[in-house]
Amino acid sequence: MTHPHHLRLPSPAGPALTGHLPFADAPGVPDPIEVTSRWLTRGGRPWFPVSGEFHYSRYPAAEWEEELLKMKAGGVTAVASYVIWIHHEETEGRVRFDGDRDLRRFAELCARHGLDFVPRIGPWSHAEVRGGGLPDWVLARDCAPRTDDPVYLDAVHPWFAAIAEQLSGLDRAHGGPIVAVQIENELYDQPGHLLTLKRMAQEAGLSAPLWTSTAWGGVRLPPDELLPLYGGYTETFWTEADGGWPDTCRKHFFFTHQRDDEGIGSDLRPVTVRGSEPDAFADRFPWATCELGGGMAVSYHRRPHVDPDDIGALGLTKIGCGSVWQGYYMFHGGTNPTGELSTLQESHATGYPNDLPVLTYDFQAPLGEYGQYRRTYHELRLQHLLLADFGHLIAPMESALPERRPDGQSDRDTLRWAVRGDSGSGFLFVNNHQPHEPLPEHPDTSFTVELPDGGGTLSLPGTPVTVPTGAYFCWPLRLDLAGLRLEWATAQPVCTVDVGGRTVLVLAATDGIEPELALDARTVAAVSTPSGDVTPADDRLMVTGLRPGTDALVEVDTAGGERVGLLVLDAATARTAYRGTAWGAERLVLSTDGVVFDRDEVRLHGSGAATSFAVLPAPERAPAVDGVPAEAVADGVFTRYAVPTASGVGDFDAEVTLVRAAGPAPGTVTGVQGRASAPDDKYFDTVAAEYRVEVPDALPPGTLLRLHWSGDVGRAYVGDTLVADQFFSGRWWDIGLDRLPADALRAEGLRLRVRVLPLPAGAPVHLPEQAGGAERAAVTRAEWITRRSRSVRAG
Numbered sequence: 001m002t003h004p005h006h007l008r009l010p011s012p013a014g015p016a017l018t019g020h021l022p023f024a025d026a027p028g029v030p031d032p033i034e035v036t037s038r039w040l041t042r043g044g045r046p047w048f049p050v051s052g053e054f055h056y057s058r059y060p061a062a063e064w065e066e067e068l069l070k071m072k073a074g075g076v077t078a079v080a081s082y083v084i085w086i087h088h089e090e091t092e093g094r095v096r097f098d099g100d101r102d103l104r105r106f107a108e109l110c111a112r113h114g115l116d117f118v119p120r121i122g123p124w125s126h127a128e129v130r131g132g133g134l135p136d137w138v139l140a141r142d143c144a145p146r147t148d149d150p151v152y153l154d155a156v157h158p159w160f161a162a163i164a165e166q167l168s169g170l171d172r173a174h175g176g177p178i179v180a181v182q183i184e185n186e187l188y189d190q191p192g193h194l195l196t197l198k199r200m201a202q203e204a205g206l207s208a209p210l211w212t213s214t215a216w217g218g219v220r221l222p223p224d225e226l227l228p229l230y231g232g233y234t235e236t237f238w239t240e241a242d243g244g245w246p247d248t249c250r251k252h253f254f255f256t257h258q259r260d261d262e263g264i265g266s267d268l269r270p271v272t273v274r275g276s277e278p279d280a281f282a283d284r285f286p287w288a289t290c291e292l293g294g295g296m297a298v299s300y301h302r303r304p305h306v307d308p309d310d311i312g313a314l315g316l317t318k319i320g321c322g323s324v325w326q327g328y329y330m331f332h333g334g335t336n337p338t339g340e341l342s343t344l345q346e347s348h349a350t351g352y353p354n355d356l357p358v359l360t361y362d363f364q365a366p367l368g369e370y371g372q373y374r375r376t377y378h379e380l381r382l383q384h385l386l387l388a389d390f391g392h393l394i395a396p397m398e399s400a401l402p403e404r405r406p407d408g409q410s411d412r413d414t415l416r417w418a419v420r421g422d423s424g425s426g427f428l429f430v431n432n433h434q435p436h437e438p439l440p441e442h443p444d445t446s447f448t449v450e451l452p453d454g455g456g457t458l459s460l461p462g463t464p465v466t467v468p469t470g471a472y473f474c475w476p477l478r479l480d481l482a483g484l485r486l487e488w489a490t491a492q493p494v495c496t497v498d499v500g501g502r503t504v505l506v507l508a509a510t511d512g513i514e515p516e517l518a519l520d521a522r523t524v525a526a527v528s529t530p531s532g533d534v535t536p537a538d539d540r541l542m543v544t545g546l547r548p549g550t551d552a553l554v555e556v557d558t559a560g561g562e563r564v565g566l567l568v569l570d571a572a573t574a575r576t577a578y579r580g581t582a583w584g585a586e587r588l589v590l591s592t593d594g595v596v597f598d599r600d601e602v603r604l605h606g607s608g609a610a611t612s613f614a615v616l617p618a619p620e621r622a623p624a625v626d627g628v629p630a631e632a633v634a635d636g637v638f639t640r641y642a643v644p645t646a647s648g649v650g651d652f653d654a655e656v657t658l659v660r661a662a663g664p665a666p667g668t669v670t671g672v673q674g675r676a677s678a679p680d681d682k683y684f685d686t687v688a689a690e691y692r693v694e695v696p697d698a699l700p701p702g703t704l705l706r707l708h709w710s711g712d713v714g715r716a717y718v719g720d721t722l723v724a725d726q727f728f729s730g731r732w733w734d735i736g737l738d739r740l741p742a743d744a745l746r747a748e749g750l751r752l753r754v755r756v757l758p759l760p761a762g763a764p765v766h767l768p769e770q771a772g773g774a775e776r777a778a779v780t781r782a783e784w785i786t787r788r789s790r791s792v793r794a795g
Contacts, residue, residue, distance in 0.1 A: 002464050003442065007402040008450040009421050016396075019285065021442060025209035026173035030555040033172075033179060033209040035227065039286050039324045039395040046246020048177075048324055048391025051078040051118055051290065051386050052331025055127070057087040057422070058108040058361055059334045060739070061099055066789075067332060067371055069596040070605070072609045073578055074366065074377050077333060078116035078179060081106070081288065082125040083163055084133045092137040092338055095162050098339065099500070104166045111170065113178040113588035118212075118290075120182035121163055121201060123156050126265070126347045127185075128297055128356050129336075136341065139242035146184070148193050157200065171207040178684035182605035188219045195222035195631050214290065215281065216264045223575070225635035228281045229327065230259045231291030232709040234314050234435055238267040238354055240593050241676065241766040250409050251695030252314050252433035255358040255401055256322055258397035259287050267353045267673075287298065290324035294316060294376065295330060295364030300713075301676040302357035303729035305768035306364045306435075312379030313433040313472040319383070320474070321428030322399035328380070333362035333369040335724075335739070348671030349679070355671070355678040357713075357725045369706060373594045375765050378575040382508060385495040385579060386474065390427075397421050415467065423455040425478040430489075433470045442467040450479060460488045461516045462542050468512035481505055483558035485520035487540055491548075491568050495579050497588045499617045499637075504565035506588065507573030517543035517554060526557040549573065550590070550636030551615065567637065568646035583619040583794040590614040590638060593790070601793050604643070609650065614638035615683050622793035629795055642788060654705060659753075662689035662777035665760040676764045678727075679757055684715055688755035689777040693751040699737055705752070707733040712759035712775035715789040716752055718744045722751075728759070730771030734785070754779060 025032040031043035040047045052071050054062060083103060089095045097103055103119075110117040124146050126132035130229035142153035170176030183197045198211055213221055215228030229389045232252040237301050239246050248263025257278045271278060292315060295307050300395060336359050345356040362369035366377035387394070397420040412726070416439075417430045428447060432439045455709040458477055464537065466759055472582040476493050479486045482503040491507035509515050519541040527534055530543025530552060546552050548570040556564045569577065579587045580597030589595050591613040593606030602623075604613065618639035622632045632640035666687055671677040693705065707714070709728065716724040716735055721744060724735045740752070759765065759774035767774060 002444045003637065004446050004448060005402055005404065005415060005417060006448045007400055007419050009426065009452045010398075011417060011420070011452040011648050012398065016719060017284065020508065023209055023211070023397075025225070026207070028173050035286065035301065038288065038398070040288070046392045048117070048387050049078050049326075050076050050387060050393045051080045051327040052294070053080045053328075053329040055081055055084070055334050055361070056103065057101050058203050058338060059100065059332070059429070061102055061105065063371065064106055064788060065113075066596065067367065068109055068113055068115060069598055070115070070367055070371065070594060071331060072113055072115055073596050074114070074331075074381045075388060078118055080118040080120060080182075080327065082120045082127045082133065083122065084125055084127060084129055085123055085138075085159055086130060086133050086135045086344060087337055088162075089135055089159065092135070092708070097166055103163070104170070104393065107167060107170050107177060107758070114758055115177060116179040117170075117177040118180045118182065119163070119167065119178065120185065121160065121206070122184060123159060123197075124187070126570050128354075128361065130342065130344045130346065130350055130539045132617065141239060146193065146459040147190060148196050151198070153196070157204075160201050160204040160206070163203070165260070166204060169762070172209060173207065178208050180212050181206055181208045181211045181225070181383045181767045182214070182229075184213065186214050186217070186268070188217045188269055191220045191222040198225060209592070212290065213761055215259075216261045216270055217266070218260065218262060218280075219610055221281070224284065227288060228285055229288050229290035229325075230261065231264050231289055231293070232261050232318065233264065233291075233293035233296060233674040234310040235293070235296045235306055236263065237297045237299040237302050237304060239263075239302060241301045241764050247409055248719050250434065251318060253264045253414055253416070253431060254406055254409070255317060255399070255429065255431070257322060257399065257401070260321060264291065273353055276636075286324045286650050287316065288323045289323055290326070290327035290357060291329040292327060294366050294380075297335070297356065297363050298727045299360065299729055300678040300727050301764065302726055302766040303768065303771070304766075305729055305731070305770055308375035308379050308753055309433055309470060309472075310435045311366070312383070313431050315380055315383050316472050316474060317393065317431045319387075320399060320431070324395045326384075328794060330363040330365040332367040333365040335359050335369055336361055348675075350667075351672060352673055353672040357727055358722065359725050368651070368734065369740070370733060370734060373701075373705070378545060381578070382492070382494060382575060386493050388579075390493060391426070391496045394420055394427060397426060406691070411750070412439050415445065417447070419449055421449070421451060421477060422455040423451055425480070426451070428475045428477055429473075430467060432467050433472050433473040438469055441469045458488060459520065461490045462537060462544070463516070465490060465513045468510070471510055471512065475599040482564050482657075483523060483560040483562045484556050485523045485566040486566070487518035487520055487744075489518070490514070490516045494569070494574055495588070497579065497586065497616060499565065501564040502565055504553070504616075506574075506577065507566065509570050511571045514544070515546045515548055517546075517566055519543065523559050527554065531553045536666070542573075550638050553637045582653065583613075583623060585617070585619075588616045601754040601791055604792060606788060606791040607651065607786060609645070609789070612640050612642050613752045614640040619794060620725040620759055623792050623795050625790055625792050627791075650785050651785050654784050656779055656782045657692045658689070659692050660690040662756065662758050665758040665775070666761050668763045670764070679713060683757055684755045688757045691781060693752040693754060694736070695745060695752055696784070697750060698729060699784060700786055700788065701738055702789070703737040704785040704787065705735040706783050706785050707735070707779055707787040708781040709733055709756060709779045710773040711756040712763075713772060714754060716754050718752060719748050728767075728774050729769060730768055
């Protein structure tokens with residue numbers, strides 16, 4: 001039985017509003033940024049930015065540049081970062097921009113590598129920081145913070161002036177990277193104060209074409225002064241331990257036109273704000289985001305587990321819903337700096353409803369606390385490659401929902417899909433994944449899409465398919481490629497690459513769905529395929545039976561005399577694809593290692609055990625890996641190069657000794673809002689199990705200690721100095737060797753101490769299903785994970 005799904009794209013509601021907002025780029029810039037009511041433009045062309053949050057003050061400055069290059073290779077085009085006041089001015093009058101706090105150097109590195117920069121200047125940030133980022137000395141003043149109280153503003157004025165001085169000359173007028181400035185954060189009921197802060201920042205000398213504000217929770221904003229930015233998370237650490245999976249998270253796995261998420265920050269404000277309305281700005285502002293969850297933090301009372309497919313499905317669904325700016329929080333994890341006067345995490349001790357770890361701010365992000373690549377990074381990169389080539393087409397397209405759609409958030413049986421399109425073309429989005437409650441497969445599925453204004457009707461695919469459980473994908477509809485019209489493909493566009501003057505569209509197959517390509521026969525002079533069949537059907541040529549892979553290149557001579565290729569990679573290979581400028585040209589690189597592009601050099605980041613990488617188009621001469629010429633072999637249409645095995649490669653077990661077994665778990669103490677509080681420091685000296693880890697000398701840079709463990713809270717020490725911590729949530733615990741104080745570690749005989757507390761039985765703490773055995777404090781295995789950076793240069 002066939003299950004057809006029907007959608008009629010409405011005619012456009014009229015032209016987008018332009019010139020209605022008081023946003024202006026610097027005069028004379030070559031690519032002026034503007035805002036319409038439905039999308040952003042840059043240089044007169046629709047612009048679909050991808051921003052990723054990376055807190056410079058939570059990461060070693062010596063490693064910023066490489067991590068920014070990782071983000072860029074992951075498809076991030078703009079880096080957002082809180083400028084966290086307490087990190088810079090813990091003591092009044094002593095403002096620090098040195099070392100890991102060097103805001104200017106961070107912004108300059110963004111500029112050096114063609115990344116835009118979005119400083120989120122607060123003064124209140126939240127960011128799971130002590131006092132929300134407001135220094136203790138500000139909170140000690142007799143004033144009302146986050147209002148127009150003159151005493152509070154008197155403290156803010158010099159702070160904004162200090163930020164402006166650091167960023168002087170880095171605005172767009174001077175060729176700098178700053179495209180937007182965010183004012184405050186999550187302030188929902190003080191539009192007058194937000195306007196005051198914007199004016200103060202401008203008077204201090206800050207300048208940007210876009211001024212933004214978070215807009216969730218029914219926020220009230222000063223009319224037309226701040227671009228509202230939205231968010232959406234797959235999980236929460238801030239809700240109740242026994243609250244289950246929040247409905248405010250569940251809704252993000254449906255296609256909807258509701259922008260607001262009333263759940264974000266609901267631990268610090270009412271869920272519904274009096275006098276507000278959801279999506280109040282939809283008629284004047286485009287749907288832009290700054291906090292799509294790239295992961296999630298863990299608090300003591302609630303420790304969610306985020307699967308990479310949760311993030312991948314969320315990101316793709318938001319594009320289908322109508323997003324024109326994909327902004328992720330966090331894209332890169334980090335570590336809280338060590339405070340001079342106190343620890344700097346959000347905690348019950350400072351009146352916040354959540355206890356966070358003292359140091360770790362890993363956030364389960366696509367790039368971890370120590371720069372680890374996570375599978376989330378690869379899922380999102382696949383989408384960002386799509387936006388890099390086709391975002392200018394997608395951004396002006398309105399989102400349309402089908403006639404038959406889920407009748408509520410408990411409906412798991414109705415297929416979730418949407419189309420963004422216009423009268424000529426479109427993109428079809430399907431999401432059949434959500435956390436915790438798997439969605440069923442949908443056999444014998446087909447779609448009918450009616451395009452507006454005489455654009456005709458598409459019925460696809462030629463043979464109905466089964467949409468597998470857990471699948472999420474995007475299919476092109478009437479995509480024009482150098483004179484070839486691709487009517488549809490049951491594979492997701494990844495990117496284009498020029499191969500010998502021929503445009504090659506790379507597509508990613510979805511596991512369980514056979515690729516089918518429908519070509520407009522009127523645009524085709526000749527077509528050849530390495531496998532499968534080419535069959536005429538009405539005015540189309542249907543390519544079926546392709547075996548996805550590096551050799552699945554369909555070659556087309558167009559009616560206009562051009563040559564076009566359609567390369568269908570299998571799903572796993574597509575997730576190893578990177579595109580960037582390498583050895584004088586733009587190329588596609590396939591690698592199981594992480595890849596960064598840095599002018600005349602490509603670097604491979606991984607264990608060092610990878611044996612090869614593949615390139616399309618191949619450079620004229622084989623590149624050299626770490627100075628050794630690489631041997632080349634054909635791999636389909638790619639050229640694959642051998643990578644010499646690095647010396648000393650391989651993960652190996654760490655030597656761990658139990659020094660002291662755990663005592664009885666300390667009783668649970670509750671704090672703000674009756675939530676469980678993290679155990680007192682004293683218990684780590686008296687109750688915690690203690691292990692000694694021998695640290696081998698001369699381990700390669702980037703090595704991680706990976707602890708497989710169970711318990712409640714773990715802390716690692718060099719001597720008496722806390723160097724890493726973690727709340728148990730069923731995940732292994734990584735500790736970066738490079739972050740350990742080298743001199744102190746040698747003074748301790750190259751030994752690390754790890755202490756683990758057991759979880760009290762019946763504690764009011766939410767743990768994911770993966771986190772069994774928390775009542776037992778134990779390190780069950782420890783291993784050294786070696787990471788290598790391999791240099792690949794032109795031969």
